[in-house]
Amino acid sequence: MDRADVVEGNDRMADARPKTTHQEPWRDPNARPYIEIQNVSKKFGDFVAVNDVSLNVYRGELFSLLGGSGCGKTTLLRMLAGFEEPTSGRILVDGIDMAGIPPYLRPTNMMFQSYALFPHMSVEQNVAFGLKQDGVAKAQVAKRVADMLDLVQLRAFAKRKPHQLSGGQRQRVALARSLIKQPKLLLLDEPLGALDKKLREATQFELMNIQHKLGITFMVVTHDQEEAMTLSSRIGVMNAGKIVQTGTPQEIYEFPNSKFVSDFVGSVNMFEGVVIEDEPEYVRIQSDEAGSRLYIGHGISCPPGARVWVAVRPEKIQITRDKPVEDDNRLFGTVLEIAYMGDLSVYLVRLDTGKSVKVTLPNQVRSAEQRLLWDDQVYLTWHQTAAVVLQS
Amino acid sequence: MPWGEWMSSGTRFINLLADRLPPLRWLLRLLPSGRGIVILVPYLWLVAFFLIPFIIVAKISLSESVTAQPPYTEIVRRVAGGQVSFAAPEKPGNAADTTGAVPAATTQTSSAQGSVDAPDQSAEIKGGPPEDVSGGFYVKFNWDNYDYLFSDALYFKAAKNAVFTAFISTVICLLIGVPMAYGIARSSTAWRGTLLMLIILPFWTSFLIRVYAWIGILKNNGIINNILIWLGVINDPLPMMNTNFAVFIGIVYSYLPFMILPLYSTLEKMDLSLLEAAQDLGCRPWKAFLQITVPLALPGVIAGSMLVFIPAVGEYVIPELLGGPDSLMIGRVLSNEFFSNRDWPVASAVAIAILVLLVIPIVVFQYFQNRQQEATT
Numbered sequence: 139m140d141r142a143d144v145v146e147g148n149d150r151m152a153d154a155r156p157k158t159t160h161q162e163p164w165r166d167p168n169a170r171p172y173i174e175i176q177n178v179s180k181k182f183g184d185f186v187a188v189n190d191v192s193l194n195v196y197r198g199e200l201f202s203l204l205g206g207s208g209c210g211k212t213t214l215l216r217m218l219a220g221f222e223e224p225t226s227g228r229i230l231v232d233g234i235d236m237a238g239i240p241p242y243l244r245p246t247n248m249m250f251q252s253y254a255l256f257p258h259m260s261v262e263q264n265v266a267f268g269l270k271q272d273g274v275a276k277a278q279v280a281k282r283v284a285d286m287l288d289l290v291q292l293r294a295f296a297k298r299k300p301h302q303l304s305g306g307q308r309q310r311v312a313l314a315r316s317l318i319k320q321p322k323l324l325l326l327d328e329p330l331g332a333l334d335k336k337l338r339e340a341t342q343f344e345l346m347n348i349q350h351k352l353g354i355t356f357m358v359v360t361h362d363q364e365e366a367m368t369l370s371s372r373i374g375v376m377n378a379g380k381i382v383q384t385g386t387p388q389e390i391y392e393f394p395n396s397k398f399v400s401d402f403v404g405s406v407n408m409f410e411g412v413v414i415e416d417e418p419e420y421v422r423i424q425s426d427e428a429g430s431r432l433y434i435g436h437g438i439s440c441p442p443g444a445r446v447w448v449a450v451r452p453e454k455i456q457i458t459r460d461k462p463v464e465d466d467n468r469l470f471g472t473v474l475e476i477a478y479m480g481d482l483s484v485y486l487v488r489l490d491t492g493k494s495v496k497v498t499l500p501n502q503v504r505s506a507e508q509r510l511l512w513d514d515q516v517y518l519t520w521h522q523t524a525a526v527v528l529q530s
Numbered sequence: 531m532p533w534g535e536w537m538s539s540g541t542r543f544i545n546l547l548a549d550r551l552p553p554l555r556w557l558l559r560l561l562p563s564g565r566g567i568v569i570l571v572p573y574l575w576l577v578a579f580f581l582i583p584f585i586i587v588a589k590i591s592l593s594e595s596v597t598a599q600p601p602y603t604e605i606v607r608r609v610a611g612g613q614v615s616f617a618a619p620e621k622p623g624n625a626a627d628t629t630g631a632v633p634a635a636t637t638q639t640s641s642a643q644g645s646v647d648a649p650d651q652s653a654e655i656k657g658g659p660p661e662d663v664s665g666g667f668y669v670k671f672n673w674d675n676y677d678y679l680f681s682d683a684l685y686f687k688a689a690k691n692a693v694f695t696a697f698i699s700t701v702i703c704l705l706i707g708v709p710m711a712y713g714i715a716r717s718s719t720a721w722r723g724t725l726l727m728l729i730i731l732p733f734w735t736s737f738l739i740r741v742y743a744w745i746g747i748l749k750n751n752g753i754i755n756n757i758l759i760w761l762g763v764i765n766d767p768l769p770m771m772n773t774n775f776a777v778f779i780g781i782v783y784s785y786l787p788f789m790i791l792p793l794y795s796t797l798e799k800m801d802l803s804l805l806e807a808a809q810d811l812g813c814r815p816w817k818a819f820l821q822i823t824v825p826l827a828l829p830g831v832i833a834g835s836m837l838v839f840i841p842a843v844g845e846y847v848i849p850e851l852l853g854g855p856d857s858l859m860i861g862r863v864l865s866n867e868f869f870s871n872r873d874w875p876v877a878s879a880v881a882i883a884i885l886v887l888l889v890i891p892i893v894v895f896q897y898f899q900n901r902q903q904e905a906t907t
Contacts, residue, residue, distance in 0.1 A: 221806055241809045254807035258825045268811035319811065 163196035178227030189379035202366040205376030247321035253312035433466035435522035454524040591878035675879035696842035711793035772854035780848035789834035796830030
């Protein structure tokens with residue numbers, strides 16, 4: 139909050155940056171977390187919006203809170219910004235307890251979902267607003283605003299009012315305005331939610347680029363799993379007020395820890411079954427839903443006879459007309475639906491057990507010779523490492 | 531879709547036909563388009579209820595007062611054959627400025643009340659008063675009534691007083707209205723409707739009855755004085771009726787809803803995340819109110835102020851019922867000229883003067899309204 143403190147912080151940030159970007163500080167037990175959320179709960183009357191959440195975020199991270207509407211992700215963000223006080227628990231930013239500190243004194247800034255640009259001020263005035271509140275000298279303000287507008291490529295629009303800008307330009311003004319004070323933590327509430335798909339993809343990379351350049355810690359709230367996957371160093375998946383899994387995008391996608399996560403992030407085929415053999419090197423699961431024994435190439439250490447779910451991603455399934463040699467992981471069914479998406483095709487296969495399985499195949503060749511057709515009898519198989527066993 | 535196609539094909543057919551038949555094209559041009567008809571309605575309304583009455587009043591203001599029925603002279607008067615009449619100047623010194631006889635070489639009579647457009651101005655300038663015409667009429671503009679408004683300090687004083695009273699009332703309305711509108715706009719949605727209803731509720735009672743009610747409250751043996759005497763605060767009743775104080779109370783009370791409603795509507799539609807954004811950027815709440823809420827509420831402030839100020843300037847009923855002899859307001863003077871003095875031309879001149887006086891705030895109002903529309907679109 140002190141100016142000197144900010145400058146010092148920037149220096150430290152510059153030193154720390156190569157380390158934080160190349161290593162993964164969350165794997166280092168000695169690393170000091172930058173943002174500490176400790177057992178935070180928030181109740182609105184009887185409704186528990188955030189339920190005992192603990193989370194550490196490290197300097198220079200781009201952390202995403204991913205969840206459906208009403209899962210408490212925005213409430214958590216607003217508690218970090220200071221618009222809500224936690225009912226219990228503590229929030230520390232750079233070691234300082236934020237309890238009782240009003241939003242206008244916090245070292246955090248927020249980019250609002252609606253952008254919340256001041257309609258009576260020009261782009262320039264909007265961006266300068268934060269600096270003016272701190273009493274920064276006029277010449278300094280002008281220089282920093284100009285630099286920031288260069289960064290978001292809005293120099294030419296400095297004199298315009300927000301209503302004279304396109305959605306993408308407004309988004310960049312909002313970003314510039316929230317970055318100008320170089321906050322210790324930038325909170326972004328659905329930053330790309332209001333943009334159309336093409337623009338969203340382009341802006342994702344721009345956002346990452348800016349974050350890398352400035353080294354500011356970002357915390358993004360989103361319901362869009364694709365957005366979270368692209369942007370984030372780590373993702374926290376939220377459900378019903380709790381963080382159900384934290385990890386890198388790859389961890390979240392490939393090693394989901396629950397049915398909820400595997401289903402929420404990407405699409406998945408889930409087969410309910412019973413463990414019949416559980417050895418250190420493999421598991422065999424009898425699944426009536428799949429109509430086959432499923433073989434997983436690693437142990438899961440659970441009591442025999444336990445009810446488990448086997449999750450297989452659609453792109454990890456092979457689909458053939460010829461019968462494979464292996465007996466395990468071999469499903470048989472009929473092609474029910476085919477959706478041609480351009481880059482890939484989605485097949486919906488109805489198994490003899492009545493369950494439908496989704497399979498995606500990349501369209502590597504343009505000709506349609508080998509293509510499967512409706513009502514083709516097909517076998518589905520996957521590698522023993524492709525599936526994940528979920529116990530909850 | 532089929533309707534639009536049918537419409538466009540119909541238009542195409544007519545256009546095609548019009549190309550073949552040039553006279554039809556001329557006819558078509560005379561027909562108003564659908565859009566034109568829609569726009570025409572408000573214009574007709576304005577012509578019927580604003581322009582025509584305005585012209586009548588303006589005409590009367592340029593005539594002379596006579597003891598007759600109606601009590602003013604016709605500007606356009608038919609003259610007996612061959613004789614040209616000039617208006618006899620009342621003040622010989624500035625006769626050329628204030629009066630002018632405009633004869634016109636037209637035999638048709640059209641001296642019906644309200645028609646001043648018959649004489650041809652250019653003919654008058656070129657030809658001058660013709661010496662010998664067998665018949666015609668002449669037009670006389672009597673500017674004396676306006677002259678009179680400036681020569682008698684009463685009118686200026688009344689106008690000044692009216693503007694002053696209206697201005698102070700507007701400021702008081704603003705001071706009361708802003709917190710009320712703010713309170714309503716920030717109240718829970720469940721309460722908002724009820725609170726707004728309470729603001730609008732007085733309109734269900736006649737304006738006159740509500741002003742009379744204030745007489746009951748303010749008079750010497752009225753509610754306020756009776757309570758104060760009963761409490762022993764005062765021994766003799768406070769003179770409140772027939773004072774400027776009562777006029778202010780009456781105007782503020784009557785026009786407060788017109789201040790609150792536009793203020794409420796601008797405050798209510800304000801995005802509250804703007805205030806959060808301001809705070810997030812280091813702005814304390816009271817500064818955020820000054821830097822964000824106030825500028826964004828400005829169109830509402832302007833609209834509310836105009837809605838109070840404009841009718842308050844011309845207010846007649848409130849100063850008449852609650853005011854004393856010194857609460858001289860231009861509306862009251864106007865009414866006196868009409869009904870007590872029966873000097874319709876001077877009364878009309880006063881009416882026109884009030885109108886001109888109010889045009890300035892109306893133009894300001896329009897300007898801000900346009901600006902607001904620009905900002906919201």
